[in-house]
Amino acid sequence: MLGIVHIVDDDASFRTAIERRLKKAGYEVATYPSAQHLLDRLPNESGPGCLLLDVRIPGLSGPELQSRLGELGSTLPIVFLTGYTDVPTTVQAIKAGADDFLTKPVKPDQLLRSIQRAISRHEATRSIRMELDTIRAHIAALTPREHEVFELVIRGKTNKEVANALGATERTIKAHRHRVMEKMQVQSLAELVSLAERAGVLDSVSGSRQTS
Amino acid sequence: MLGIVHIVDDDASFRTAIERRLKKAGYEVATYPSAQHLLDRLPNESGPGCLLLDVRIPGLSGPELQSRLGELGSTLPIVFLTGYTDVPTTVQAIKAGADDFLTKPVKPDQLLRSIQRAISRHEATRSIRMELDTIRAHIAALTPREHEVFELVIRGKTNKEVANALGATERTIKAHRHRVMEKMQVQSLAELVSLAERAGVLDSVSGSRQTS
DNA sequence: TTTCCTATTGTCCCATGGGACAATAGGAAA
DNA sequence: TTTCCTATTGTCCCATGGGACAATAGGAAA
Numbered sequence: 001m002l003g004i005v006h007i008v009d010d011d012a013s014f015r016t017a018i019e020r021r022l023k024k025a026g027y028e029v030a031t032y033p034s035a036q037h038l039l040d041r042l043p044n045e046s047g048p049g050c051l052l053l054d055v056r057i058p059g060l061s062g063p064e065l066q067s068r069l070g071e072l073g074s075t076l077p078i079v080f081l082t083g084y085t086d087v088p089t090t091v092q093a094i095k096a097g098a099d100d101f102l103t104k105p106v107k108p109d110q111l112l113r114s115i116q117r118a119i120s121r122h123e124a125t126r127s128i129r130m131e132l133d134t135i136r137a138h139i140a141a142l143t144p145r146e147h148e149v150f151e152l153v154i155r156g157k158t159n160k161e162v163a164n165a166l167g168a169t170e171r172t173i174k175a176h177r178h179r180v181m182e183k184m185q186v187q188s189l190a191e192l193v194s195l196a197e198r199a200g201v202l203d204s205v206s207g208s209r210q211t212s
Numbered sequence: 213m214l215g216i217v218h219i220v221d222d223d224a225s226f227r228t229a230i231e232r233r234l235k236k237a238g239y240e241v242a243t244y245p246s247a248q249h250l251l252d253r254l255p256n257e258s259g260p261g262c263l264l265l266d267v268r269i270p271g272l273s274g275p276e277l278q279s280r281l282g283e284l285g286s287t288l289p290i291v292f293l294t295g296y297t298d299v300p301t302t303v304q305a306i307k308a309g310a311d312d313f314l315t316k317p318v319k320p321d322q323l324l325r326s327i328q329r330a331i332s333r334h335e336a337t338r339s340i341r342m343e344l345d346t347i348r349a350h351i352a353a354l355t356p357r358e359h360e361v362f363e364l365v366i367r368g369k370t371n372k373e374v375a376n377a378l379g380a381t382e383r384t385i386k387a388h389r390h391r392v393m394e395k396m397q398v399q400s401l402a403e404l405v406s407l408a409e410r411a412g413v414l415d416s417v418s419g420s421r422q423t424s
Numbered sequence: 425t426t427t428c429c430t431a432t433t434g435t436c437c438c439a440t441g442g443g444a445c446a447a448t449a450g451g452a453a454a
Numbered sequence: 455t456t457t458c459c460t461a462t463t464g465t466c467c468c469a470t471g472g473g474a475c476a477a478t479a480g481g482a483a484a
Contacts, residue, residue, distance in 0.1 A: 033452060090299055101303045115305040133248045156400030158470065172432050175473070181472095188368030189471090193402045197409040355460060370440065384462050386442070393442095401441090429483075433477085440471075449479080454457075 003048035003119040004028040006076070008065065009037050010057045014104075018052070018111075025112055035060035039068065045076060045126060050099070052119035055082035055089060063093050070096070075125050077118035081106060135199040138184045146183070149176040153189070154196040215260035215331040216240040218288070220250050220277065222269045230264070230323075237324055247272035251280065257288060257338060262311070262330035267294035267301060275305050282308070287337050287350075289330035293318060347411040350396045358395070361388040365401070366408040 011016050015031045022029050025039045028049075032038040036059050043049065051069075055062040066078055077099040090101050099118040102111065142150055145166075152162045159177065163170045186192045196202050217239050220225050227243045228362075234241050240261075244250040248271050255261065263281075267274040278290055289311040302313050311330040314322065315317040354362055364374045371389065398404045408414050 085299060087302055087313060087315050088299060090302050091306055096302055097310075099298060103299050145431060154402055154406075158413035159472095160470080168431085169433060170470095171434065174430075178472070189401055190366055190405045192369035193405040194366075194409050194414055197406050202406055357461060371442095372440080380461085381463060382440095383464065387462075390442070425484100426481105427482100430480090430481085432479085435476090436474085438471105438473090441470105442469080444466085448462080450460090452457100452459085454455100 001047065002026045003027060003050065003117075003122070004030060005052055005115055006038060006043055007031045007052045007054075008033075008035060008057060008062070009054040009081075010034060011054070021108060021111075022115070023082055027115065034058055035062075035065035035068070038065065042072065042074070043076065045074070045122075048078045048119050048123045048126065050079060050115060050122055052079050052081055052115065055080055055085060055093075060187070063089065063096070065095055066093065066098065073128055075122070077122045077125070079114045079118050081111070132199060135184075135195050138195075139199065139201070141183050142180060146176050146180050149173055150180045150184075150192075150196075151201070153177060153180065154193050154202060213240060213259065214238045215262070215334070216242060216255070217262055217264055217327055217331075218242045218244065218250060218255055219264045220244045220247060220269060220274070221264075221266040221293075222246060225265075229311060233320060233323075234327070239327070246270055247274075247277035247280070250277065254286070255285065255288065257286070257334075260331050260335045260338065262289045262291060262334055264291050264293055264327065267292055267297060267305075275301065275308070278305065278308055278310065287341055289332070289334050289337070291326050291330050293323070346412060347396075347407050350407075351411065351413070353395050354392060358388050358392050361385055362392045362396075362404075362408075363413070365389060365392065366405050366414060 002025070005022050007018055007022075007029060009018075009031075010033055012033070015033075019031055030043070034057055038051075039060075049118055053065060060068065062080055062082065068121040069076070069078075078093075078097070079099050080093055080101045081104060081105040082102075085101070085103065093101055100114040100123060102114060114125045139147070139150070148166055149162055152165060158166070159170050159173045162177075163173045166173070181187070181192065184192055184195060186195065193202070214237075217225055217234050219230055219234075219241060221230075221243075222245055224245070229244075231241045231243055242255070246269055250263075251272075265274040272280065274292055274294065281288070281290075290309070291311050292305055292313045293316060294314075295316040297313070297315065305313055311333060312326040314326060325385075335416060351359070352360070360378055361374055364377060369377070371382050371385045374389075375385045378385070393399070393404065396404055396407060398407065405414070
Protein backbone atom coordinates (compact mmCIF):
# COMPACT_ATOMS: atom_id res chain seq x y z
CA MET A 1 0.00 0.00 0.00
CA LEU A 2 1.43 3.30 -1.13
CA GLY A 3 -0.64 5.36 1.29
CA ILE A 4 -4.01 6.99 1.50
CA VAL A 5 -4.98 10.25 -0.14
CA HIS A 6 -7.82 12.25 1.40
CA ILE A 7 -9.46 14.42 -1.20
CA VAL A 8 -11.55 17.39 -0.12
CA ASP A 9 -13.30 19.08 -3.05
CA ASP A 10 -16.88 20.17 -3.61
CA ASP A 11 -16.84 19.19 -7.26
CA ALA A 12 -18.10 15.60 -7.32
CA SER A 13 -17.04 14.85 -10.88
CA PHE A 14 -13.57 16.18 -10.12
CA ARG A 15 -13.35 14.02 -7.00
CA THR A 16 -14.20 10.85 -8.89
CA ALA A 17 -11.84 11.70 -11.72
CA ILE A 18 -8.91 12.22 -9.36
CA GLU A 19 -9.93 9.26 -7.25
CA ARG A 20 -9.87 6.98 -10.28
CA ARG A 21 -6.50 8.34 -11.33
CA LEU A 22 -4.92 7.91 -7.91
CA LYS A 23 -6.34 4.45 -7.38
CA LYS A 24 -4.89 3.42 -10.70
CA ALA A 25 -1.52 4.64 -9.42
CA GLY A 26 -1.93 2.39 -6.39
CA TYR A 27 -3.11 4.80 -3.71
CA GLU A 28 -5.99 4.30 -1.38
CA VAL A 29 -8.45 7.19 -1.63
CA ALA A 30 -11.05 8.77 0.62
CA THR A 31 -13.15 11.66 -0.65
CA TYR A 32 -15.00 14.41 1.20
CA PRO A 33 -17.32 17.04 -0.29
CA SER A 34 -16.41 19.57 2.42
CA ALA A 35 -13.96 20.33 5.19
CA GLN A 36 -16.60 19.47 7.75
CA HIS A 37 -17.03 15.99 6.34
CA LEU A 38 -13.34 15.39 6.84
CA LEU A 39 -13.30 16.83 10.35
CA ASP A 40 -16.26 14.62 11.26
CA ARG A 41 -14.29 11.48 10.72
CA LEU A 42 -10.75 12.71 11.27
CA PRO A 43 -8.28 10.44 9.45
CA ASN A 44 -6.05 8.62 11.88
CA GLU A 45 -2.40 8.54 11.00
CA SER A 46 -1.87 4.85 11.44
CA GLY A 47 -0.36 4.69 7.97
CA PRO A 48 1.26 7.07 5.50
CA GLY A 49 -1.03 9.47 3.69
CA CYS A 50 -1.73 13.04 2.72
CA LEU A 51 -4.50 15.49 2.01
CA LEU A 52 -5.42 16.94 -1.36
CA LEU A 53 -7.42 20.10 -0.73
CA ASP A 54 -9.27 22.54 -2.86
CA VAL A 55 -8.93 26.12 -1.64
CA ARG A 56 -12.45 27.33 -2.28
CA ILE A 57 -14.94 24.94 -0.83
CA PRO A 58 -18.24 25.60 0.92
CA GLY A 59 -17.93 26.10 4.68
CA LEU A 60 -14.34 26.09 5.91
CA SER A 61 -11.92 27.00 3.14
CA GLY A 62 -8.88 24.89 2.40
CA PRO A 63 -6.50 27.13 4.36
CA GLU A 64 -8.96 27.29 7.25
CA LEU A 65 -9.13 23.52 7.32
CA GLN A 66 -5.34 23.50 7.26
CA SER A 67 -5.06 25.62 10.37
CA ARG A 68 -7.84 23.70 12.11
CA LEU A 69 -6.00 20.44 11.47
CA GLY A 70 -2.85 22.02 12.79
CA GLU A 71 -4.62 22.83 16.05
CA LEU A 72 -5.85 19.27 16.22
CA GLY A 73 -2.28 18.01 15.99
CA SER A 74 -2.53 16.45 12.57
CA THR A 75 0.74 15.97 10.75
CA LEU A 76 -0.80 14.83 7.48
CA PRO A 77 0.96 16.74 4.70
CA ILE A 78 -1.30 18.93 2.60
CA VAL A 79 -1.23 19.43 -1.15
CA PHE A 80 -3.47 22.20 -2.39
CA LEU A 81 -5.03 21.90 -5.80
CA THR A 82 -7.18 24.77 -6.88
CA GLY A 83 -8.48 26.59 -9.90
CA TYR A 84 -8.34 30.15 -8.67
CA THR A 85 -5.77 31.60 -6.37
CA ASP A 86 -3.86 34.73 -5.53
CA VAL A 87 -0.35 35.26 -4.32
CA PRO A 88 -1.15 36.00 -0.63
CA THR A 89 -3.25 32.85 -0.29
CA THR A 90 -0.58 30.74 -1.93
CA VAL A 91 2.19 32.23 0.16
CA GLN A 92 0.24 31.85 3.36
CA ALA A 93 -0.62 28.23 2.66
CA ILE A 94 2.98 27.26 2.01
CA LYS A 95 4.29 29.23 4.96
CA ALA A 96 1.72 27.43 7.10
CA GLY A 97 3.37 24.20 6.09
CA ALA A 98 1.52 23.01 2.99
CA ASP A 99 3.64 20.59 1.05
CA ASP A 100 2.68 21.88 -2.35
CA PHE A 101 0.27 24.16 -4.11
CA LEU A 102 -0.95 23.17 -7.57
CA THR A 103 -3.38 24.77 -9.97
CA LYS A 104 -6.10 23.16 -12.04
CA PRO A 105 -5.86 21.86 -14.61
CA VAL A 106 -2.98 19.79 -13.27
CA LYS A 107 -0.77 17.51 -15.31
CA PRO A 108 -1.28 13.93 -14.11
CA ASP A 109 2.38 13.26 -13.44
CA GLN A 110 2.76 16.61 -11.71
CA LEU A 111 -0.02 15.63 -9.33
CA LEU A 112 1.41 12.17 -8.73
CA ARG A 113 4.83 13.60 -8.05
CA SER A 114 3.47 16.02 -5.44
CA ILE A 115 1.37 13.32 -3.79
CA GLN A 116 4.34 11.01 -3.73
CA ARG A 117 6.57 13.62 -2.15
CA ALA A 118 3.96 14.54 0.43
CA ILE A 119 3.50 10.94 1.45
CA SER A 120 7.24 10.37 1.70
CA ARG A 121 7.49 13.37 3.92
CA HIS A 122 4.67 12.04 6.03
CA GLU A 123 6.50 8.79 6.56
CA ALA A 124 9.58 10.64 7.77
CA THR A 125 7.50 12.91 9.97
CA ARG A 126 5.57 10.00 11.39
CA SER A 127 8.63 8.09 12.49
CA ILE A 128 10.10 11.14 14.16
CA ARG A 129 6.79 11.89 15.75
CA MET A 130 6.39 8.38 17.05
CA GLU A 131 9.82 8.56 18.59
CA LEU A 132 8.93 11.83 20.27
CA ASP A 133 5.64 10.42 21.47
CA THR A 134 7.48 7.53 23.07
CA ILE A 135 9.89 9.83 24.85
CA ARG A 136 7.11 12.10 26.04
CA ALA A 137 5.09 9.15 27.24
CA HIS A 138 8.05 8.02 29.32
CA ILE A 139 8.46 11.48 30.75
CA ALA A 140 4.75 11.62 31.54
CA ALA A 141 5.13 8.41 33.51
CA LEU A 142 7.53 10.07 35.94
CA THR A 143 6.13 11.05 39.33
CA PRO A 144 6.33 14.79 40.14
CA ARG A 145 9.34 14.21 42.32
CA GLU A 146 11.08 12.06 39.76
CA HIS A 147 10.44 14.74 37.20
CA GLU A 148 12.17 17.35 39.34
CA VAL A 149 15.18 15.09 39.70
CA PHE A 150 15.13 14.40 35.96
CA GLU A 151 15.17 18.11 35.12
CA LEU A 152 18.23 18.71 37.25
CA VAL A 153 20.12 15.57 36.29
CA ILE A 154 19.91 16.29 32.56
CA ARG A 155 21.40 19.70 33.26
CA GLY A 156 24.48 18.07 34.68
CA LYS A 157 23.75 18.43 38.38
CA THR A 158 25.37 15.82 40.62
CA ASN A 159 23.24 13.83 43.05
CA LYS A 160 24.57 16.00 45.85
CA GLU A 161 23.55 19.20 44.09
CA VAL A 162 20.12 17.83 43.31
CA ALA A 163 19.74 16.77 46.92
CA ASN A 164 20.54 20.27 48.12
CA ALA A 165 18.26 21.85 45.57
CA LEU A 166 15.32 19.66 46.47
CA GLY A 167 15.96 19.44 50.18
CA ALA A 168 16.43 15.71 50.35
CA THR A 169 19.21 13.25 51.09
CA GLU A 170 21.65 12.19 48.43
CA ARG A 171 20.46 8.66 49.03
CA THR A 172 16.90 9.64 48.18
CA ILE A 173 18.00 11.28 44.97
CA LYS A 174 19.84 8.13 44.01
CA ALA A 175 16.60 6.20 44.39
CA HIS A 176 14.66 8.67 42.26
CA ARG A 177 17.40 8.83 39.70
CA HIS A 178 17.41 5.08 39.44
CA ARG A 179 13.68 5.02 38.73
CA VAL A 180 14.07 7.84 36.21
CA MET A 181 16.64 5.84 34.26
CA GLU A 182 14.36 2.82 34.47
CA LYS A 183 11.23 4.61 33.29
CA MET A 184 13.04 6.46 30.52
CA GLN A 185 14.54 3.13 29.48
CA VAL A 186 18.10 4.31 29.20
CA GLN A 187 21.32 2.83 30.47
CA SER A 188 23.46 5.92 30.63
CA LEU A 189 23.32 9.59 31.50
CA ALA A 190 24.36 10.35 27.93
CA GLU A 191 21.29 8.61 26.53
CA LEU A 192 19.08 10.38 29.03
CA VAL A 193 20.40 13.80 28.07
CA SER A 194 20.16 12.93 24.40
CA LEU A 195 16.49 11.98 24.72
CA ALA A 196 15.73 15.09 26.75
CA GLU A 197 17.40 17.30 24.17
CA ARG A 198 15.47 15.70 21.33
CA ALA A 199 12.20 16.02 23.21
CA GLY A 200 12.89 19.73 23.65
CA VAL A 201 13.08 19.48 27.42
CA LEU A 202 16.50 21.05 27.42
CA ASP A 203 15.83 24.06 25.23
CA SER A 204 17.87 27.10 26.17
CA VAL A 205 20.31 25.21 28.30
CA SER A 206 22.82 27.66 26.97
CA GLY A 207 21.46 30.07 29.55
CA SER A 208 22.49 27.71 32.29
CA ARG A 209 26.19 28.19 31.74
CA GLN A 210 27.75 29.29 34.96
CA THR A 211 30.58 31.74 35.27
CA SER A 212 31.72 30.14 38.49
CA MET B 213 19.96 50.61 14.07
CA LEU B 214 17.03 48.50 12.93
CA GLY B 215 19.04 46.53 10.44
CA ILE B 216 20.16 46.71 6.86
CA VAL B 217 17.99 45.96 3.84
CA HIS B 218 19.71 44.88 0.64
CA ILE B 219 17.60 45.74 -2.37
CA VAL B 220 18.19 43.98 -5.68
CA ASP B 221 16.08 45.40 -8.50
CA ASP B 222 16.92 46.52 -12.00
CA ASP B 223 14.49 49.43 -11.90
CA ALA B 224 16.54 52.38 -10.66
CA SER B 225 13.61 54.63 -9.88
CA PHE B 226 11.96 51.82 -7.93
CA ARG B 227 15.16 51.25 -5.95
CA THR B 228 15.46 54.87 -4.92
CA ALA B 229 11.78 55.07 -4.03
CA ILE B 230 11.95 52.05 -1.76
CA GLU B 231 15.31 53.13 -0.40
CA ARG B 232 13.89 56.46 0.64
CA ARG B 233 10.90 54.82 2.23
CA LEU B 234 12.95 52.33 4.21
CA LYS B 235 15.48 54.91 5.34
CA LYS B 236 12.65 57.03 6.60
CA ALA B 237 11.51 54.02 8.63
CA GLY B 238 14.97 53.79 10.17
CA TYR B 239 16.62 51.04 8.14
CA GLU B 240 20.01 51.11 6.57
CA VAL B 241 19.81 50.39 2.86
CA ALA B 242 22.11 49.02 0.19
CA THR B 243 20.96 48.76 -3.40
CA TYR B 244 22.12 46.55 -6.25
CA PRO B 245 20.98 46.71 -9.89
CA SER B 246 21.57 42.98 -10.37
CA ALA B 247 22.21 39.72 -8.55
CA GLN B 248 25.82 39.82 -9.69
CA HIS B 249 26.38 43.17 -8.05
CA LEU B 250 25.25 41.72 -4.75
CA LEU B 251 27.34 38.58 -5.12
CA ASP B 252 30.39 40.73 -5.90
CA ARG B 253 30.32 42.29 -2.48
CA LEU B 254 28.54 39.67 -0.46
CA PRO B 255 26.89 41.25 2.58
CA ASN B 256 28.45 40.02 5.80
CA GLU B 257 26.03 39.09 8.51
CA SER B 258 27.66 41.06 11.30
CA GLY B 259 24.33 42.69 12.02
CA PRO B 260 20.66 41.98 11.43
CA GLY B 261 19.36 42.46 7.92
CA CYS B 262 17.45 40.99 5.02
CA LEU B 263 17.21 40.97 1.26
CA LEU B 264 14.47 42.49 -0.84
CA LEU B 265 14.59 40.82 -4.25
CA ASP B 266 12.81 41.31 -7.49
CA VAL B 267 12.11 38.03 -9.30
CA ARG B 268 12.81 39.10 -12.85
CA ILE B 269 16.14 40.80 -13.06
CA PRO B 270 18.81 40.69 -15.73
CA GLY B 271 21.33 37.90 -15.27
CA LEU B 272 20.55 35.63 -12.33
CA SER B 273 16.87 35.73 -11.44
CA GLY B 274 15.70 36.31 -7.88
CA PRO B 275 15.13 32.61 -7.17
CA GLU B 276 18.47 31.74 -8.76
CA LEU B 277 20.19 34.27 -6.50
CA GLN B 278 18.34 32.73 -3.58
CA SER B 279 19.70 29.27 -4.25
CA ARG B 280 23.18 30.65 -4.95
CA LEU B 281 23.18 32.43 -1.59
CA GLY B 282 22.00 29.24 0.06
CA GLU B 283 25.03 27.43 -1.34
CA LEU B 284 27.25 30.20 -0.04
CA GLY B 285 25.86 29.69 3.45
CA SER B 286 24.00 32.95 3.73
CA THR B 287 21.22 33.02 6.26
CA LEU B 288 19.92 36.44 5.32
CA PRO B 289 16.14 36.17 5.08
CA ILE B 290 14.69 36.98 1.68
CA VAL B 291 11.57 38.95 0.87
CA PHE B 292 10.53 38.82 -2.76
CA LEU B 293 8.79 41.80 -4.27
CA THR B 294 7.79 41.46 -7.87
CA GLY B 295 5.34 42.66 -10.45
CA TYR B 296 4.72 39.49 -12.36
CA THR B 297 4.65 36.02 -10.95
CA ASP B 298 3.07 32.64 -11.31
CA VAL B 299 2.11 30.04 -8.75
CA PRO B 300 5.01 27.60 -9.28
CA THR B 301 7.61 30.36 -8.91
CA THR B 302 5.94 31.66 -5.77
CA VAL B 303 5.56 28.21 -4.26
CA GLN B 304 9.13 27.30 -5.07
CA ALA B 305 10.53 30.49 -3.56
CA ILE B 306 8.70 30.04 -0.28
CA LYS B 307 9.51 26.36 -0.07
CA ALA B 308 13.14 27.29 -0.62
CA GLY B 309 12.91 29.37 2.53
CA ALA B 310 11.92 32.85 1.38
CA ASP B 311 10.41 34.78 4.23
CA ASP B 312 7.73 36.44 2.19
CA PHE B 313 6.57 37.02 -1.36
CA LEU B 314 4.91 40.33 -2.19
CA THR B 315 3.56 41.79 -5.40
CA LYS B 316 3.96 45.28 -6.80
CA PRO B 317 2.40 47.64 -6.16
CA VAL B 318 2.92 46.98 -2.46
CA LYS B 319 1.24 48.86 0.34
CA PRO B 320 3.92 50.68 2.35
CA ASP B 321 2.94 49.19 5.70
CA GLN B 322 2.69 45.72 4.16
CA LEU B 323 6.28 46.06 2.97
CA LEU B 324 7.48 47.38 6.31
CA ARG B 325 5.76 44.56 8.14
CA SER B 326 7.40 41.92 5.97
CA ILE B 327 10.82 43.55 6.28
CA GLN B 328 10.41 43.81 10.02
CA ARG B 329 9.45 40.17 10.34
CA ALA B 330 12.32 39.05 8.13
CA ILE B 331 14.83 41.00 10.17
CA SER B 332 13.47 39.65 13.45
CA ARG B 333 13.79 36.19 12.09
CA HIS B 334 17.35 36.94 11.05
CA GLU B 335 18.24 37.98 14.55
CA ALA B 336 16.93 34.72 15.95
CA THR B 337 18.68 32.73 13.25
CA ARG B 338 21.92 34.57 13.79
CA SER B 339 22.11 33.85 17.50
CA ILE B 340 21.41 30.17 16.96
CA ARG B 341 23.91 30.09 14.17
CA MET B 342 26.58 31.75 16.25
CA GLU B 343 26.04 29.23 18.99
CA LEU B 344 26.40 26.40 16.50
CA ASP B 345 29.51 27.97 15.03
CA THR B 346 31.06 28.10 18.48
CA ILE B 347 30.29 24.47 19.16
CA ARG B 348 31.59 23.38 15.77
CA ALA B 349 34.74 25.44 16.24
CA HIS B 350 35.39 23.66 19.53
CA ILE B 351 34.83 20.30 17.89
CA ALA B 352 37.18 21.26 15.08
CA ALA B 353 39.86 22.01 17.66
CA LEU B 354 39.88 18.39 18.83
CA THR B 355 42.75 16.22 17.65
CA PRO B 356 41.73 13.16 15.60
CA ARG B 357 42.17 10.93 18.61
CA GLU B 358 40.24 13.23 20.89
CA HIS B 359 37.47 13.30 18.34
CA GLU B 360 37.20 9.53 18.38
CA VAL B 361 36.96 9.54 22.14
CA PHE B 362 34.39 12.35 21.97
CA GLU B 363 32.18 10.40 19.58
CA LEU B 364 32.07 7.39 21.86
CA VAL B 365 31.73 9.28 25.13
CA ILE B 366 28.67 11.21 23.96
CA ARG B 367 27.05 7.90 23.09
CA GLY B 368 27.32 6.82 26.68
CA LYS B 369 30.36 4.58 26.45
CA THR B 370 32.39 4.24 29.64
CA ASN B 371 36.11 4.93 29.63
CA LYS B 372 36.71 1.20 29.72
CA GLU B 373 34.53 0.59 26.67
CA VAL B 374 36.18 3.42 24.78
CA ALA B 375 39.59 2.02 25.69
CA ASN B 376 38.65 -1.37 24.29
CA ALA B 377 37.14 0.11 21.17
CA LEU B 378 40.17 2.24 20.42
CA GLY B 379 42.82 -0.21 21.59
CA ALA B 380 44.27 1.98 24.31
CA THR B 381 44.50 1.99 28.08
CA GLU B 382 41.70 3.32 30.22
CA ARG B 383 44.22 5.76 31.60
CA THR B 384 44.90 7.14 28.14
CA ILE B 385 41.20 7.59 27.47
CA LYS B 386 40.89 9.53 30.70
CA ALA B 387 43.56 11.91 29.49
CA HIS B 388 41.84 12.41 26.13
CA ARG B 389 38.47 12.75 27.76
CA HIS B 390 39.84 15.39 30.05
CA ARG B 391 41.11 17.44 27.13
CA VAL B 392 37.82 16.98 25.28
CA MET B 393 35.90 18.45 28.22
CA GLU B 394 38.43 21.25 28.37
CA LYS B 395 38.30 22.11 24.67
CA MET B 396 34.52 21.86 24.52
CA GLN B 397 34.37 24.09 27.57
CA VAL B 398 31.94 22.00 29.53
CA GLN B 399 31.98 20.85 33.14
CA SER B 400 29.76 17.82 32.88
CA LEU B 401 28.98 14.90 30.61
CA ALA B 402 25.40 16.17 30.39
CA GLU B 403 26.55 19.48 28.92
CA LEU B 404 28.81 17.68 26.49
CA VAL B 405 26.00 15.46 25.23
CA SER B 406 23.67 18.42 25.04
CA LEU B 407 26.09 20.37 22.86
CA ALA B 408 26.72 17.36 20.65
CA GLU B 409 23.01 16.81 20.15
CA ARG B 410 22.45 20.44 19.27
CA ALA B 411 25.34 20.43 16.83
CA GLY B 412 23.81 17.44 15.11
CA VAL B 413 26.71 15.15 15.97
CA LEU B 414 24.38 12.69 17.62
CA ASP B 415 21.79 12.35 14.89
CA SER B 416 20.23 8.93 14.70
CA VAL B 417 21.50 7.80 18.05
CA SER B 418 18.21 5.97 18.25
CA GLY B 419 19.82 3.39 16.03
CA SER B 420 22.45 2.73 18.67
CA ARG B 421 20.06 1.21 21.16
CA GLN B 422 21.30 -2.19 22.06
CA THR B 423 19.09 -5.19 22.66
CA SER B 424 21.62 -6.64 25.02
C1' DT C 425 -9.29 -2.07 56.99
C1' DT C 426 -6.14 -3.67 53.46
C1' DT C 427 -3.44 -2.73 49.43
C1' DC C 428 -0.69 0.05 46.45
C1' DC C 429 1.99 4.04 45.14
C1' DT C 430 5.24 7.63 46.22
C1' DA C 431 8.71 9.70 48.80
C1' DT C 432 12.42 8.95 52.02
C1' DT C 433 16.59 7.05 54.30
C1' DG C 434 20.22 3.77 55.93
C1' DT C 435 24.19 0.66 55.35
C1' DC C 436 27.59 -1.79 52.48
C1' DC C 437 30.37 -2.22 48.71
C1' DC C 438 32.20 -1.76 44.18
C1' DA C 439 32.82 0.45 39.63
C1' DT C 440 33.79 4.55 37.34
C1' DG C 441 35.15 9.37 36.74
C1' DG C 442 38.42 12.77 37.50
C1' DG C 443 42.47 15.51 39.50
C1' DA C 444 47.65 15.62 40.72
C1' DC C 445 52.24 14.52 39.60
C1' DA C 446 55.30 12.44 36.25
C1' DA C 447 57.22 10.64 32.11
C1' DT C 448 58.18 8.51 27.33
C1' DA C 449 58.12 8.55 22.20
C1' DG C 450 57.54 10.09 17.54
C1' DG C 451 56.68 13.55 14.06
C1' DA C 452 56.48 18.30 12.43
C1' DA C 453 58.00 22.94 12.61
C1' DA C 454 61.45 26.43 13.68
C1' DT D 455 69.25 20.37 16.81
C1' DT D 456 65.69 22.30 19.67
C1' DT D 457 60.86 23.05 20.54
C1' DC D 458 56.06 21.93 20.44
C1' DC D 459 52.13 18.98 19.78
C1' DT D 460 49.89 14.58 20.16
C1' DA D 461 49.32 10.13 21.90
C1' DT D 462 50.32 7.09 25.70
C1' DT D 463 50.83 5.18 30.42
C1' DG D 464 51.68 4.82 35.53
C1' DT D 465 50.58 5.57 40.41
C1' DC D 466 47.73 7.57 44.11
C1' DC D 467 43.68 9.02 45.96
C1' DC D 468 39.12 10.77 46.40
C1' DA D 469 34.39 11.91 44.82
C1' DT D 470 30.45 10.24 42.66
C1' DG D 471 27.31 6.86 40.58
C1' DG D 472 24.86 2.78 41.11
C1' DG D 473 23.30 -1.97 42.81
C1' DA D 474 21.65 -4.97 46.88
C1' DC D 475 18.99 -5.44 50.91
C1' DA D 476 15.83 -3.24 54.06
C1' DA D 477 12.46 -0.29 56.05
C1' DT D 478 9.22 3.70 57.41
C1' DA D 479 5.29 6.94 56.59
C1' DG D 480 1.38 9.08 54.49
C1' DG D 481 -2.29 9.35 51.15
C1' DA D 482 -5.43 7.31 47.79
C1' DA D 483 -8.01 3.49 46.09
C1' DA D 484 -10.35 -0.91 46.72
